Amino acid sequence: MSWRLLSKNKNALSNKKRIDFLSIVFLISALIVTIRLFDLQVLKGGFYAALAADQHELYKSLFPERGSIYCLDDTGGEKVLYPLVTNRPMPSLYASPREVEDASSTAHQIFEIIGFSPEFDLKAEEKNFLADLASSSDQRLAAEVAEIRRDDFLEFKREELINTWIEALSDKSKGYYPIRQKIPEDQVNKIKELKLKGIGFQDQDYRYYPEKGLGGQIFGFWGFVDNDRRGSYGLEGYFEDVLSGENGQIKSERDAWGNVIALGKSQIKEKVDGADLVLTINRSIQYVACQSLKKSIDTHKAKSGTIIVMDPKTGAILAMCSFPDYDPENYSKVSNISVFNNKAIFDAWEPGSIFKSITMAAAINEGKVSPDSTYVDTGVVDYGKYQIRNFENKTYGLQTMTNVLEFSLNTGVIHAMRQIGTKTFSEYVRRFGFGQLTGIEMSKEMPGNISNLDLKGEINTATVTFGQGISVTPIQMITAFSAIINGGKLMKPYIVSQIIRGDDVEVVKPQEVRQVVSAKTSVTMKGMLVSVVENGHVKSAQLSGWRVGGKTGTAQIHDDKGGYKEDEIVGSFVGFAPFADPKVAILVRIDEPLEGKLGETVAVPVFKEVAKFALQYYNVAHDK
């Protein structure tokens, strides 16, 4: 064999090895590329899809939608969800200063369209710069000066605002500058027509309330806390964690300049939208309750008022309304923040005579008195230097326990309490839930104050028997009253009937707290309370067609000196209907009416209107 052939063979062998080597290299490279592509496209596809998506989509993929709050509308047998609080996207105007070409022209053109912020209150500002003109003797001259000052002020404010924008739009280091939120659609279109460079819109969700004026204090509001948005007060505050959901996250590696490294380690965590709430509120009853309460407050020139309508068997809140209320859509315009508190669960008051029903239920349940038990009313109960008298200092002589409720006798409930003793009476007050939170699912509930029951001396307990020297919240009062008429069970009041998380529906069931009085006592008390309306001093509460039971209260208001105010009262009525199987229990409270100084005058008409509507709404058969 010649050396040439040998060399040729060696070369062929060497070439073959090279080809084999290269094939392996290519194969491994292809394998690596395939694995990496699988990793990028399949395993981390979501992350890069999110990065590649536009700003709007990125926002939507990371920020959860806040849950809505619904009620159930009964449309002839079929129950349909109706949103009481939901989200509405509204465009926000922003600038990308790096892309803005002419900051000054852009700022001026934008101002011509959107003008001042809706929060800008010229009248409030006028109080400052026109204050000295109020005392001017020359009104004509004052008006002319005011006009000039107003124009000057507006021009000054205009320049100030535009200069702020120019400064921000000229700062090329900024990638984003928010100009204004909630831009109306016509203004959006006008700005879009200008085709300004570096100016854009981004939709942002805001709370929307299709039913206006329907109990803002129940809902609370969703507002800004620093740069974050949080629910405050009412349901928004209580269910903040449930309604808000969970933010999504993009985690990625960045290079030394802060840019995302495309092939670095990265992952995306999907957002979780907030859960929806379904309320026990009946929209129709709520509307009538709010309207009727407002009408009474206006008619009697009252300071404020509250109404609660409850299903006494379950503790479900069918309606809850207070005035003054506020519009949660414009919560920032509220001047007195105390209006954010829901009076129905927050504002404790001395309930007055409606508390007599509690005292009587306790005494009857202990078997110490019956509806026909008698006592002699002398018109006064003497406690040394203090005397407790009946309303208007009247004396009634021999009276039954039913008469005590019918004519609202202070001396009579003290007699009933004495039959069971102060200790037992105090236990009943606690067992009815006073002095403690009911646990209703709304922010800022208060427990009231029953500390007088712990003081020595019978007089401190005696005043409590007719609702003085004790403070209770309306929700505590209606819950305790419901226990009297529902067979003796204290139910936990609740306003949320369902929590909907996607396809998972959590149904909230009624909860019995405890049996406070027996079923027999409950029936007896119902009869006595019906007698109050049919034979007592509150015949005006009667409804045509249904037997109604209830008790009025006309409570005095504490002053700062430890006594009671002369002319200011809180008128209230707590009642139920129909007698046999109560469908609704209603508490109405009207604070400090200037006209009509009795619970019967100010609160009973509201009760009647709402009770009648509710009974008709539920098709409750007549029982008389």
Add this chain to the structure above:
Amino acid sequence: MCKFWKREKCNHHFPELTSISGLNKINLFLNKKVVVSLMGVAVLTSGFFYLTQTNLTATKGYQIKALEKELQQLAEDNRKLNLDYVSLQSMDNVKKEAENLKLIPTTEIESLTLGESAVALR
């Protein structure tokens, strides 16, 4: 002369026999060429298909993206219409419409009470 010339395996005296082995090599070489050519064609075809598919996918991707945007827009329009729909169902609106239609509230509702005797079809 080789004493084994008649034997088949002794071919170093018959170069033509050696050339037969060369022929095999040529065939083998030709076969390799064919295989490489076929592989080249396959790679080119695959590349062509890959490019075509990538192009098609990209085009489809853009179409899908446009449709997704349209879907998103429709969903937002639908959401706005739903909000208008529920607003029109609000109690205030219903009350206004009832007044426009000259409806009046029911003041008294009478319930019919059946007699005590039972009623049945014959």
